[in-house]
Amino acid sequence: xxxxxxxxxxxxxxxxxxxxxxxxxxxxxxxxxxxxxxxxxxxxxxxxxxxxxxxxxxxxxxxxxxxxxxxxxxxxxxxxxxxxxxxxxxxxxxxxxxxxxxxxxxxxxxxxxxxxxxxxx
Amino acid sequence: xxxxxxxxxxxxxxxxxxxxxxxxxxxxxxxxxxxxxxxxxxxxxxxxxxxxxxxxxxxxxxxxxxxxxxxxxxxxxxxxxxxxxxxxxxxxxxxxxxxxxxxxxxxxxxxxxxxxxxxxxxxxxxxxxxxxxxxxxxxxxxxxxxxxxxxxxxxxxxxxxxxxxxxxxxxxxxxxxxxxxxxxxxxxxxxxxxxxxxxxxxxxxxxxxxxxxxxxxxxxxxxxxxxxxxxxxxxxxxxxxxxxxxxxxxxxxxxxxxxxxxxxxxxxxxxxxxxxxxxxxxxxxxxxxxxxxxxxxxxxxxxxxxxxxxxxxxxxxxxxxxxxxxxxxxxxxxxxxxxxxxxxxxxxxxxxxxxxxxx
Numbered sequence: 259x260x261x262x263x264x265x266x267x268x269x270x271x272x273x274x275x276x277x278x279x280x281x282x283x284x285x286x287x288x289x290x291x292x293x294x295x296x297x298x299x300x301x302x303x304x305x306x307x308x309x310x311x312x313x314x315x316x317x318x319x320x321x322x323x324x325x326x327x328x329x330x331x332x333x334x335x336x337x338x339x340x341x342x343x344x345x346x347x348x349x350x351x352x353x354x355x356x357x358x359x360x361x362x363x364x365x366x367x368x369x370x371x372x373x374x375x376x377x378x379x
Numbered sequence: 380x381x382x383x384x385x386x387x388x389x390x391x392x393x394x395x396x397x398x399x400x401x402x403x404x405x406x407x408x409x410x411x412x413x414x415x416x417x418x419x420x421x422x423x424x425x426x427x428x429x430x431x432x433x434x435x436x437x438x439x440x441x442x443x444x445x446x447x448x449x450x451x452x453x454x455x456x457x458x459x460x461x462x463x464x465x466x467x468x469x470x471x472x473x474x475x476x477x478x479x480x481x482x483x484x485x486x487x488x489x490x491x492x493x494x495x496x497x498x499x500x501x502x503x504x505x506x507x508x509x510x511x512x513x514x515x516x517x518x519x520x521x522x523x524x525x526x527x528x529x530x531x532x533x534x535x536x537x538x539x540x541x542x543x544x545x546x547x548x549x550x551x552x553x554x555x556x557x558x559x560x561x562x563x564x565x566x567x568x569x570x571x572x573x574x575x576x577x578x579x580x581x582x583x584x585x586x587x588x589x590x591x592x593x594x595x596x597x598x599x600x601x602x603x604x605x606x607x608x609x610x611x612x613x614x615x616x617x618x619x620x621x622x623x624x625x626x627x628x629x630x631x632x633x634x635x636x637x638x639x640x641x642x643x644x645x646x647x648x649x650x651x652x653x654x655x656x657x658x659x660x661x662x663x664x665x666x667x668x669x670x671x672x673x674x675x676x677x678x679x680x681x682x683x684x685x686x687x688x689x690x691x692x693x694x695x696x697x698x699x700x701x702x703x704x705x706x707x708x709x710x711x712x713x714x715x716x717x718x719x720x721x722x723x724x725x726x727x728x729x730x731x732x733x734x735x736x737x738x
Contacts, residue, residue: 357504358464362425362714364558364721370728372561376585 403511403544404731406723407504408551409535410516411481411575411598412681416504417720425724427717430504433477434496435466453499460496463503471617483594484518484576485531498538511544514727516551516719518578519590522656526594547730552580553587554722559677559712567675568704570653571719572682574598577653581661583671589660595652597682600645607641608634615642625687646685650695654702661703673705679712679719 284290408415409432416428437459450469453460461469470477480486480493480500487493505513517532532548539546555569565585571578574597581589601612601619618638624630625646628639678692693709696702712718 357428357430359426359428361420362427362717362721364425364713365423366419366425366558366721366725366728367423369558369561369725370732373557373565373585373725373729374732376565 403508404724404727405505405511405513405544406554406720406725406727407501407513407515407539408554408717408719408723409481410573410681410719411479411484412573413716414501414504415717415720417717417724419724419728425717425721427714427720428504429716430500431463431467432481432497432500433463433466433479434492434500435461435470435475435477436492437461437469451503453496455492460492462496462500467613467617470613474611474614476611477613482575483521483524483526483598484573484578484592485526485528486534494534494538498541501538502542505539505542505544508543511542512727512731513539513544513546514549514723514730515539515546516554516723517548518551518576518592519580521576521592521594522660524594547727549723549726550578550580550587550590551719552578552590552592553582554719554726555677555679555712556580556582556585556587556722557725558718558722559679560675563675566671567677568657568706569677569679570683572596572649572678572680572688574681577649577680577682579653579657581657588670589657589664591656591660593653593656595649596680600642600649600682603645604638604641608637610638614638618642619685623685625685625691627687642685643691646688646691647695649682650692651699654696654699658699658701658703670704673707676706676709677712677718678709679715681716683711683715 285294404418406417408417412432413429414432418426418428420426434453439454439457439459441459450461450465451463452465453462460466466477469475478490478493480490480497482489486497515535517528517535520526520528536546536548551573552569552571555571556565556567559569560567560582566583567581569580569582576592576594577596578592579590580587597616597619598612601615604610604615605612615638618631618635619642622630623639623642625643628643629636630639676692676696678689683689683692689709689711696706696709714721
């Protein structure tokens with residue numbers, strides 16, 4: 259005769275199946291669906307950004323007599339340089355940054371003139 | 380439409396190494412509580428960008444991805460570091476203390492992850508560049524604390540260089556003289572009441588005569604108020620930054636009133652202590668200095684933003700009979716949060732103009 263077994267005594271496979279079912283159920287929830295949509299959009303944006311960097315056409319005009327003129331980089335650089343900061347944070351990834359911005363009407367150029375005048379006297 | 384598309388297609392970016400690239404010039408105030416950037420835009424206005432210099436480490440299990448979707452964070456293998464303003468909000472919600480990459484005006488020696496998080500916070504604020512120049516603030520050595528600014532200065536220089544900028548440092552309080560004392564020909568006594576330190580500069584016609592710092596300022600107020608009343612410092616910071624009137628602390632709930640009362644006492648002490656140290660410094664150098672008959676005092680920095688700060692400063696100065704300078708006016712910087720960054724930008728523009736003239 260079949261008896262419903264205690265959950266704690268269930269086999270691993272049964273527990274795994276139940277968990278997968280629960281995950282599938284969760285996936286259908288509106289909040290999770292929205293989250294997936296946001297993630298997909300972010301992924302698309304990133305792909306576009308990467309493609310943009312790859313596609314950048316750059317004409318490199320090397321100064322006569324410069325070290326670059328004789329280097330091999332001249333032949334292969336028809337794409338823009340990609341900036342990679344070399345900080346000790348390779349294992350970290352960042353999600354945006356909350357920077358607050360505002361504008362101020364200050365004539366800093368006039369202040370620089372005044373400072374130069376003081377310097378000259 | 381089609382023509383427009385074609386021009387877009389054929390438009391190519393030209394990198395000409397025979398011509399110098401248009402360089403970005405920014406002033407960055409590296410404060411304990413906020414990092415503030417000033418940059419001149421094409422319409423000759425100054426754009427100010429600010430980010431909170433703090434983070435809150437959380438175990439990954441404490442937050443779900445959905446909860447993190449609108450929050451600024453840095454993720455490592457084991458932890459999540461909420462950064463900027465969000466760290467501050469969450470810490471107050473959970474009753475925790477935020478971590479700071481900097482302490483008492485300098486890179487904190489106690490936070491292992493501090494420099495990495497600081498690098499990312501600055502990266503968010505500055506963005507990478509191919510050619511740029513940063514003038515960044517450094518405090519003067521403290522007279523009441525054993526510290527050395529060399530390491531601090533070097534770490535910031537390295538961070539800016541890794542983001543593609545050349546970097547030069549400039550004294551924090553002197554930057555205030557540059558941005559706020561045009562009317563007195565860059566003569567004055569400036570106080571930068573920051574979170575970690577009070578930086579002081581006495582300048583005559585843009586030449587620094589005395590510069591120093593003391594390690595008692597906003598954080599010292601928060602720590603001591605928290606200790607006196609058995610609460611956490613960032614709870615005190617939140618109350619201090621929200622409608623604190625130093626001339627009237629009897630506002631809000633009973634607990635808030637108690638906190639505000641203590642805040643007033645410690646503010647008063649910070650001002651008195653700074654004035655005492657200016658007096659000591661001037662007495663030490665008395666024989667060598669020829670000072671003008673009178674000069675203005677300019678007060679700046681986030682800690683000076685509390686309502687009633689200027690009247691309190693005047694009150695403490697009036698009580699302090701031994702002060703050796705004749706002060707003709709005491710005024711607030713036009714924007715106490717950005718005065719240092721603007722001064723640094725002015726310094727950068729001046730240097731740029733000088734080097735262009737030399738060429």
